[in-house]
Amino acid sequence: xxxxxxxxxxxxxxxxxxxxxxxxxxxxxxxxxxxxxxxxxxxxxxxxxxxxxxxxxxxxxxxxxxxxxxxxxxxxxxxxxxxxxxxxxxxxxxxxxxxxxxxxxxxxxxxxxxxxxxxxxxxxxxxxxxxxxxxxxxxxxxxxxxxxxxxxxxxxxxxxxxxxxxxxxxxxxxxxxxxxxxxxxxxxxxxxxxxxxxxxxxxxxxxxxxxxxxxxxxxxxxxxxxxxxxxxxxxxxxxxxxxxxxxxxxxxxxxxxxxxxxxxxxxxxxxxxxxxxxxxxxxxxxxxxxxxxxxxxxxxxxxxxxxxxxxxxxxxxxxxxxxxxxxxxxxxxxxxxxxxxxxxxxxxxxxxxxxxxxxxxxxxxx
Amino acid sequence: xxxxxxxxxxxxxxxxxxxxxxxxxxxxxxxxxxxxxxxxxxxxxxxxxxxxxxxxxxxxxxxxxxxxxxxxxxxxxxxxxxxxxxxxxxxxxxxxxxxxxxxxxxxxxxxxxxxxxxxxxxxxxxxxxxxxxxxxxxxxxxxxxxxxxxxxxxxxxxxxxxxxxxxxxxxxxxxxxxxxxxxxxxxxxxxxxxxxxxxxxxxxxxxxxxxxxxxxxxxxxxxxxxxxxxxxxxxxxxxxxxxxxxxxxxxxxxxxxxxxxxxxxxxxxxxxxxxxxxxxxxxxxxxxxxxxxxxxxxxxxxxxxxxxxxxxxxxxxxxxxxxxxxxxxxxxxxxxxxxxxxxxxxxxxxxxxxxxxxxxxxxxxx
Numbered sequence: 001x002x003x004x005x006x007x008x009x010x011x012x013x014x015x016x017x018x019x020x021x022x023x024x025x026x027x028x029x030x031x032x033x034x035x036x037x038x039x040x041x042x043x044x045x046x047x048x049x050x051x052x053x054x055x056x057x058x059x060x061x062x063x064x065x066x067x068x069x070x071x072x073x074x075x076x077x078x079x080x081x082x083x084x085x086x087x088x089x090x091x092x093x094x095x096x097x098x099x100x101x102x103x104x105x106x107x108x109x110x111x112x113x114x115x116x117x118x119x120x121x122x123x124x125x126x127x128x129x130x131x132x133x134x135x136x137x138x139x140x141x142x143x144x145x146x147x148x149x150x151x152x153x154x155x156x157x158x159x160x161x162x163x164x165x166x167x168x169x170x171x172x173x174x175x176x177x178x179x180x181x182x183x184x185x186x187x188x189x190x191x192x193x194x195x196x197x198x199x200x201x202x203x204x205x206x207x208x209x210x211x212x213x214x215x216x217x218x219x220x221x222x223x224x225x226x227x228x229x230x231x232x233x234x235x236x237x238x239x240x241x242x243x244x245x246x247x248x249x250x251x252x253x254x255x256x257x258x259x260x261x262x263x264x265x266x267x268x269x270x271x272x273x274x275x276x277x278x279x280x281x282x283x284x285x286x287x288x289x290x291x292x293x294x295x296x297x298x299x300x301x302x303x304x305x306x307x308x309x310x311x312x313x314x315x316x317x318x319x320x321x322x323x324x325x326x327x328x329x330x331x332x333x334x335x336x337x338x339x340x341x342x343x344x345x346x347x348x349x350x351x352x353x354x355x356x357x358x359x360x361x362x363x364x365x366x
Numbered sequence: 367x368x369x370x371x372x373x374x375x376x377x378x379x380x381x382x383x384x385x386x387x388x389x390x391x392x393x394x395x396x397x398x399x400x401x402x403x404x405x406x407x408x409x410x411x412x413x414x415x416x417x418x419x420x421x422x423x424x425x426x427x428x429x430x431x432x433x434x435x436x437x438x439x440x441x442x443x444x445x446x447x448x449x450x451x452x453x454x455x456x457x458x459x460x461x462x463x464x465x466x467x468x469x470x471x472x473x474x475x476x477x478x479x480x481x482x483x484x485x486x487x488x489x490x491x492x493x494x495x496x497x498x499x500x501x502x503x504x505x506x507x508x509x510x511x512x513x514x515x516x517x518x519x520x521x522x523x524x525x526x527x528x529x530x531x532x533x534x535x536x537x538x539x540x541x542x543x544x545x546x547x548x549x550x551x552x553x554x555x556x557x558x559x560x561x562x563x564x565x566x567x568x569x570x571x572x573x574x575x576x577x578x579x580x581x582x583x584x585x586x587x588x589x590x591x592x593x594x595x596x597x598x599x600x601x602x603x604x605x606x607x608x609x610x611x612x613x614x615x616x617x618x619x620x621x622x623x624x625x626x627x628x629x630x631x632x633x634x635x636x637x638x639x640x641x642x643x644x645x646x647x648x649x650x651x652x653x654x655x656x657x658x659x660x661x662x663x664x665x666x667x668x669x670x671x672x673x674x675x676x677x678x679x680x681x682x683x684x685x686x687x688x689x690x691x692x693x694x695x696x697x698x699x700x701x702x703x704x705x706x707x708x709x710x711x712x713x714x715x716x717x718x719x720x721x722x723x724x725x726x727x728x729x730x731x732x
Contacts, residue, residue, distance in 0.1 A: 001444040001445075002444070059509075066432070066452040066496075069452075069499070069503070070499070073502075073506070078367045078368070079367075081506055081507065081509055082503075082506055083503075083506070083507050084450060084451050084452060084503055085450050086432040086450060130432075133435070133436070136439075137435070137448075137449075137450055140439070140447055140448055140449070141447060141448075141449045143425075143447055
C-alpha cells in the first residue's frame with residue numbers, strides 16, 4: 001500500500017546496514033541482447049550460478065519476463081522461486097524497493113524514481129518505464145507498505161549506509177544533471193535524510209573510473225561495520241583510478257560519521273585493469289537506445305561490489321592474482337562469514353558487478 | 367517445485383471441499399476486448415467490485431498483465447494485492463492451481479493441462495499457451511510444490527467435490543473429443559482418482575444449456591456439504607434447461623457418494639432466460655481466434671455459481687424475481703455465512719459466472 005502523507009523519518013523507519021539477516025534475496029533475469037552479449041546466455045549462466053549458490057543459504061526469487069520465464073525456470077535450481085514481471089534490464093539493486101525497518105523490525109520500503117542513470121541527459125537506455133515500476137510491483141506483491149518519492153532519482157547502488165545514520169554517496173551520480181539537476185545539494189540532503197532517516201551524509205566526488213553509471217558508490221567502497229570502511233584501491237599511479245581512490249581516501253579520513261566516530265579505512269586492491277575484447281563487444285546487438293560497447297572499454301572491476309548473504313559473502317573474482325588478496329582481506333574483516341566466489345567478468349561486460357544484480361530483503365516482523 | 371515421480375493419492379494429498387477456510391483468494395483482471403465488451407471496462411468494474419468486497423473478509427490477489435497492471439492497481443482497493451502475470455483470459459478457477467491438502471493440512475497443487483475448453487476441436491480461443499502456464503507460475507510464486515499432469519485436460523470449474531472422496535463431473539466436458547478424446551472413461555476415472563484422491567465419481571451427461579465450455583459442472587450444481595447437493599433447476603418445461611436439470615436429478619437421486627450416502631438434493635431455480643442484447647454483442651471486438659458473441663445468445667445464468675469466502679457466500683444476481691428466492695434458499699442452507707450479492711450479467715456476457723472468476727487458496731500449514 002502506498003503511504004501518502006508522511007515520511008520514514010516521521011514514522012521511525014530507517015535504512016538498515018547491509019550487514020543484517022535476510023528474509024530472502026531477489027534477482028532479475030538478464031535478457032536484453034543489446035546489453036548482454038550472445039543473447040544474454042553467458043550472463044544468464046552467471047546469474048544462475050549466483051542464484052543457485054545463494055539458494056543454499058536463504059530463499060531467493062528470480063524475476064523473469066514473460067518471454068524468458070520458461071527458460072529461467074528450466075535453468076535455475078528448484079530452490080529458486082521464479083516470478084514473472086516486466087523490466088527493462090536486470091539491475092535489481094538499483095530499481096528494487098529500498099527496504100526500511102523500524103525499531104520493532106517492521107518493514108516498509110521507498111520507491112525512488114529511476115531513469116537509467118541519467119535519463120535523456122546521459123542515461124544508458126530508453127525507455128526505462130518498466131524498471132521504474134519494479135519497486136512498486138515488488139512491494140505490492142510482498143504486501144509491504146511503501147513511500148513513493150515523486151521527484152528524486154536514486155539507485156540502490158548509489159548509496160551505502162552504516163545503518164546508524166551515516167550514508168556515503170557520490171556527487172557525480174546523485175547530484176548529476178541527468179538525475180537531480182533540479183535540486184541543490186542541500187535539498188538533496190534533506191530529501192535523503194527524510195526518506196532514509198539519516199543524520200550525516202558524506203559526499204565523495206566520483207565513483208570508479210569509467211563507471212557508466214557516472215560512478216555509483218558501490219564500486220568504490222562498502223561498510224564493514226559502523227565506523228569501518230573498505231575502499232577500492234590501487235597503488236598504480238598511472239591508473240586513472242589512483243587519483244579517484246586517493247581523493248576518496250582524503251575525504252573519508254577527514255570525515256566523522258553520524259555518531260562522531262572517525263572512520264577506519266581498509267584498502268581493497270583492484271585487479272589489474274580489464275578491458276572488453278573485440279569478440280565480447282561484437283556479441284552485443286547494436287541499438288540506438290543503449291550505450292554501445294566497444295573493444296578496449298575499461299571494465300569496472302572491483303572486489304568491493306560483493307554481496308552479503310545469510311552466513312556468507314559472495315565475492316566477484318576475475319582470474320587475477322589479487323583475487324586471493326581480496327579473499328584474504330575479506331576473510332579477515334568478516335571472520336564469521338563464509339566467503340564464496342563468482343567469476344564476474346560477464347557482469348562487468350554488462351555494465352555492473354555482483355552488488356548490483358542481487359538485492360536483500362531484510363528479515364522483518366510480519 | 368515440480369513433483370516428478372509420485373501421485374497425490376500415494377502421498378496422501380486430496381482435493382478438499384470448497385467449504386473450507388481460505389488463506390487467500392485469487393482473480394485475474396479481464397482485458398481482452400474480443401471477449402469482454404467495451405474494452406473490458408464494464409467487466410473490470412464487476413471484477414473490482416468482487417475483489418474489493420472479498421478483501422473485506424480475506425486477503426486477495428488480482429493478477430494483471432504488464433499492460434493493465436497500472437490501471438488495475440489504480441482502480442482496485444489498496445487491500446487488494448496486484449501481481450503481474452501473463453494470461454490469455456480471466457478464468458482463474460479453470461486455469462489456476464488445483465490445491466490439495468493432506469491430513470496435516472500441508473498443501474500441494476495439481477497443474478492440469480488447459481486448452482481453452484476444447485483446443486483446436488471446439489475450444490473458445492487460440493492460443494491458450496499463457497493460460498496453461500498460470501497454474502505452474504502461481505504455485506512457484508507461492509512456493510507450493512505441484513504435480514504436473516502432462517496429458518489430461520481439466521478445468522477447475524469442471525469438477526465439484528465433497529472433500530470426502532466424491533466428485534461430480536459432466537461427460538460433455540471432461541470426456542469431450544477436444545479435451546480428452548484420447549482416453550476412455552475408465553482411464554479418465556483412474557487419472558482423476560490418482561491425482562485428486564477420489565473414491566467415487568458421479569458423471570452427469572451435460573452442463574447448463576448452451577454453456578460455451580460444453581457444460582462445466584459448476585453452473586449445474588454445488589455441494590452444500592457432504593451428502594447435500596444444490597441443483598440448478600427450472601420448472602418451465604419449454605426451457606431446454608428443464609430436461610438437462612431433470613436428467614441430472616435422475617442421476618443424482620439414484621447415486622450414492624463415496625461414503626455410501628444417498629444424496630439430498632435441493633433445487634435452486636434459475637432466473638427467467640437472459641439473452642445478450644444487440645448493443646452488448648456489438649461492443650465485442652471481432653476476432654478470428656474467439657467464439658463470436660451474437661445478439662440473442664442465451665446467457666448461462668445460474669445462482670449455483672456462487673463463491674464461498676471466509677465467513678460468507680458471494681451470490682450472482684440478475685435483477686430477477688428469483689434473486690430473492692435464491693438468497694433465501696442459500697441463507698437457509700448456509701446459516702452461518704453472510705450472503706453478499708453481485709450483479710453478474712457482465713460475467714455471463716463474457717461466458718462465465720462468479721465461480722469461474724475467483725479461486726480459493728485453502729488455509730494450510732507452512
